[in-house]
Amino acid sequence: MTPLSPALRPPRPGLFTRLRRDYFATPLSALTSLFCVGLLGFLGWTLLDWGLLHATFDPAARQAECRAAGGACWSVIANRWRLILFGLYPYEEQWRSALASGIVVITMVLSCLPRCWSPRRIALVWGLGFGLFYLLMKGGIPGLPLVREEQWGGLALTLFIFVSTAIIGMPLAIAFALLRNSRLPWIARSSALLIDTIRSLPLVSILFTFAIVLPFVLPDFVLQEKLYRVIAGSALFFAAYQAEIIRGGMQGVARGQDEAAMSLGIPYHHRIARIVLPQAFRNALPATINQFVITFMETSLVVIVGFFELLSSANAAFGTSEWTFAFVEVYVFVAFLYFIFVFGLSRYGAYLERRMATGQR
Amino acid sequence: MTVPAITLRGLQKFYGSYHALRSIDLTVQRGERIVICGPSGSGKSTMIRCINKLEEHDGGTITVLGTQLDDKLASIDEIRREVGMVFQHFNLFPHMSVLENCVLAPMLVRKTPRAEAEALAMHYLEKVRIPDQADKFPGQLSGGQQQRVAIARSLCMKPEILLFDEPTSALDPEMISEVLDVMTGLAGEGMTMICVTHEMGFARKVADRVIFMDAGEIVEEGPPEAFFTSPRTERGARFLSQVLGH
């Protein structure tokens, strides 16, 4: 309110005082601090020692050299990274897979920018990004030989499954949430049962069902590539969870909002699209980000139905006589890849939360 | 103007087994300004929420601007366009700027082009004396300012009737007078208004008629001076003594 002259600023405590206040306020707190710092230091040093100081980086090195050095054997990554990243994608065409992954990442980043948040822009970004991805990966036009879906693999496949799960699952989730919130009791009840059923099943069993059982159940003309069936299953699972998150968010929207819109004469679909959902999404943001994180990690479960996504490519990467010993390094590498994406997502979520906190009240 | 703005005949409303409105009869002429008061839980909000069908009524008839409200879906949105409502807690859309709040309904419902809707919105924002806040978000305004935006938002639909449900009771003392001023201004322009409020000063100055409700019934009605100075019922007298007491 009243502008403050700089002379009136409170005195800033010195570094020592702050350290004392933050870390050593009471004996218990001091103990906790020491313990935490000690633990962090120990873990950090062990990791550094193994992963860097005693590690082998020479691509030509094999088991004997690596064992002699004592630390991590990054040679396996140097030799097998293309398999990990691209899976069974034809070797000469792997640039396409790399480019496609890049496009997905760019698309994701673009759609995370608040300035792209109008339905039309999002649709444009996604349509373009996804179309390009598909064209590059699948090919089948002059210049780009056809690469069938079962040859896709590695990071590109993981991204593809994740992104399409999200794209299909999100509208489905909204539909589920609205159905469950319906005023009509039978619709609300049966969709509640459906959602709860899907939610309490393990994802593996759903993937298994969609990949393997569905061919028995569906007439042939509905059946598509196994990849698309698996994506459908994973999207359904995502939708069931996300629906509950959105519903939670909708409960957080004051009833007065909907009433205000009603009393302005705004019809149902506009009320949902313009008033309720935007606020529901804000409320549900942390949970939504969490769900995305989980979904990204759970793409690794498609290994159970025989896809060469990141994790099974990694398995194949040490699954050869030369490298069977170096599986820890491969796992660490893959875990690191997952970590980058997921960490990015969760930091972005935190940023959004802060941004919205300042936008409101 | 032979058709009254609002006619309620034997209006009944139940919440489960709780009888919230017990046969309410009321006719409001166009241009009339009505203040409703009564103790908490007496059914004031319920009644005005029935008028634009935020609550379904369980018996009797509601006729608004000559149209009877029934189960037919089409008529209710048409009615709501003509009946504006201002809530106790403002209920502004927090994710839209003040201007967007105001232009949303005209653009979606009346298909007004954006430029025109914005001009209209600015006109009403000026009327409630906050044109300079148009680009802020509701969360950045004080309560009094928010309530004034809510009034402007309702006005942008050019409703025939405005309903107010305790528009000042969520405000700080200093802000109440801002909002009451705006409302008094509107009343002066001949808008049909029904206002639930305990601001007796406002009622005295503006109302054509004061309605006193208790336990789901209209206990007393009449011109404000008569009601405030010599309430006819004992219940009304007791209520007045408590509200004006401190």
Next chain:
Amino acid sequence: MTVPAITLRGLQKFYGSYHALRSIDLTVQRGERIVICGPSGSGKSTMIRCINKLEEHDGGTITVLGTQLDDKLASIDEIRREVGMVFQHFNLFPHMSVLENCVLAPMLVRKTPRAEAEALAMHYLEKVRIPDQADKFPGQLSGGQQQRVAIARSLCMKPEILLFDEPTSALDPEMISEVLDVMTGLAGEGMTMICVTHEMGFARKVADRVIFMDAGEIVEEGPPEAFFTSPRTERGARFLSQVLGH
């Protein structure tokens, strides 16, 4: 009684770089009843929250019942026992019945045996006129009743000083008078009270002194009649005209 109940000397408080209290000096004698008023954001809540150290102050001294509040943890808990506080939003513990709310602190802090604590609680619940609600949960009471429980809960600790932070502003008009009645009763018993409120009727009737704050400073203080009829400062006059205007 030579030791004053509360002495503030050059009290300073910053929120980040925002200067919320700018050198407040105030002495409250035992048995004195003080009403604090002032526009929103003027630092009223901040000041009384500093008195029982819900906020840390950044400069100056606070002396309560002869003990100076500093960083020593032990002294603060002792002081808090002697200083009760009633909040705008009651802050009852929703998972405990009314009786449990009242006996919790005496049993935990003063080690009063349960039977004795319950007897005491019932005594104060009678004083605030809701002994029959003792077994209900806060969520089942009206706002006015909740606030009265909050007062009883504070009284059960037999504090020397009671602080009220806008105790009636979250209440419906009818309930305000219930709570004000109880407070007036307390004042009559000689309790030391500091009360932030805009209920001018109450201030007139009860207060020994009215303090008017603005922008983190005490702008005016004096006996209520003098302040209400002829405020010395222009800011005070403006504030009064708005609060009393409608």
Next chain:
Amino acid sequence: ASPTLEAVKERGALNCTGHTGSYLGFAEVDDKGNWKGLDIDLCRAVATAIFGDPSALKIIPLSWAQRWPSLQSGDVDIVIKASGGTLSRDTELGLQFSNSYYLGTTKVMAHKKLGLTSLKDADGGTICIPAGASQERQVASYAKRIGITLETVAIEKTEELEDAYFSGRCDLYAQWGPVLAIARSVSDHPEDHVLLPDVLAVEPEVMIVRQGDDAWLDIANWTLSVLLFAEQEGVTSQNVDEMKANPPSNEIAKMLGVTPGMGTPLGLSDDWAYNVIKTVGNYSEIFERNLGQGSPYKMPRELTALWNQGGVLFPYVID
């Protein structure tokens, strides 16, 4: 008149089983993402028999649990995935087997420092076995037979399983012979592990198809027969062109399509066997490339040799 063959031809590719991850020697992925291994080469041979082109093959990676449902539902046309023929697979799952292409024995490896001479000494020990494979049953029944109790650790993924054994979680490791031998040969210290003499079971590995399509099974069987016959007669991918130009015998002439009659009854082209040998090689070439001297594993043929070299494999007569 095989519906499966028609479907495969219409699709333009054979759907054959791969592995999730890898199965050393039988299905591995090289640096460039290409499949190799004994099972994979057999898939390739069948694909070549049908299309004359080894690339008309889709390797579908499958987990163990998936192989039967995938075959039944038509996701794959044939299962060549180190799987043995069993009664219940034949009668209850509606499957049909080809001749055996590999004879694996289930054996047990032990840490040398335990000083075991046979499985009988290992009473009370811990044994690692692949989960959901036939070894699970074989170990159970063998242990019952010789009257010992073993604690089992069953893990689905071979790498995990072997890591469990080598790191000392288990005293013993029961596995299908070739995998066991390979595991030992690529371990840090092969000399620290001994193969126990016990043979828990003999498992004839077979190619598996759906029941009720005999003509399709014929194609699998004859592809295998041709590979073995070529080995028996000394026809290799190097000399097959010479042989075709001057067939040394009537049988070879017929096999290579010089005299017609080899293809049409099977619904294939007459030179299909020539294509197979030309592109994939005979059985011996396939074996040596993936498991034998040409591979890191250097496995001997043992039972999997031809009948005239002390093994049990044989071709049918081409007449």
Next chain:
Amino acid sequence: MIALWQHQKIRNALLQAAFVGGLLGLILTGALTAHHTLAAQGILSGWDFLWKATGWDMTFALLPATSSDPYWWFLLMGGLNTLFLGTIGLALATLVGILVGLARISENKAARLLGTLYLEIFRNIPLIVQVFFWYALANRLPAPRQAIEVFGALLSNRGLYVPGLNIAGWAIAGSLALLAAGLGLGLWFSLARRFRRDAPYRRRRRAWGTALLAVILAALTLALGHGMGTPWITAPALRGLNIRGGYRIQPEVYTLAFSIAIYGGAYIGEIVRGGFIAVGRGQDEAAKSLGLTRWQSFTRIRLPLAIRAMLPILTNQYVWLIKATTLGITVGYADFFMVVSASITHSGQTLELIGILMLGFLVLNFSLAAGMNRINRAIALKGHQNRS
């Protein structure tokens, strides 16, 4: 017709009928097609296999399960294993979660930093990778002869050996059951609606009385099961190749439980943090201004309120974590999913077994959710909570 459509009630009825009918139709069509396809392929379909002997041994079972036992018994044991691991995993995860959550809201910056690091690391790496990692680590522990000793427990690559009671298994099972029954009754007495009206002290007395009775009975049962003249407790010790005595927890079990605890702890930690944030400052300030100490305010006010705020989300998380046990297959823990999976390969009855798998998890998770909702309702705050 249009008039009919416009009439709300009729329209609602039609819409609902169409929706429910559509769903049912979808399920029915699927079932019929499956039946048709299977019949056409001559695949034996039915439930007879459930009574056949499996022919393999379960790696871990709470009750004996050998190769001559039928499939249904194995499936049951698998379900029990899932329940067993689920209980341990969820309990540990909750414990870790509380620690992490408290660290994250602690006033100590170092603890906050550690909590955040923990969260970001363990939440962001797929559980399957973590399971692989911990299992590999567990296998690299020293052999039994060089076992690490901690507080009388021995840790080796054959498992964790903890001192055990020298008491017959039936007695332990019986006393555990008694304790559980006592706990259940006690909870029921203190929470159930029908006892609400009683005075609190009487309710409390009854609850504690039941609990005490259960403890005494349990102790008696234990004494009965104890062999005369032998020591009560046996400590694990090295004999021959292996460690004997005490209880042994296999590496598969503890790695999996550990991984679930570590991973689930990260998520639950966030829920705990959310729960405490949701309590709002008001209650804490009220407690403070009554002179309650920080500890008293924490245990009496903030914790009980936080638990109420957390419970619904926690239910969700539990349901989700229970499903994480399906990763047992990666380390060879014979959980329900692994048994089903092995049964599929051995019996080939894919559809039936997948059906059983789904049914099992449905029952498990629905009853978990129902139980949690019950508790939630029992401790729900009374009346309207419209103020913070």
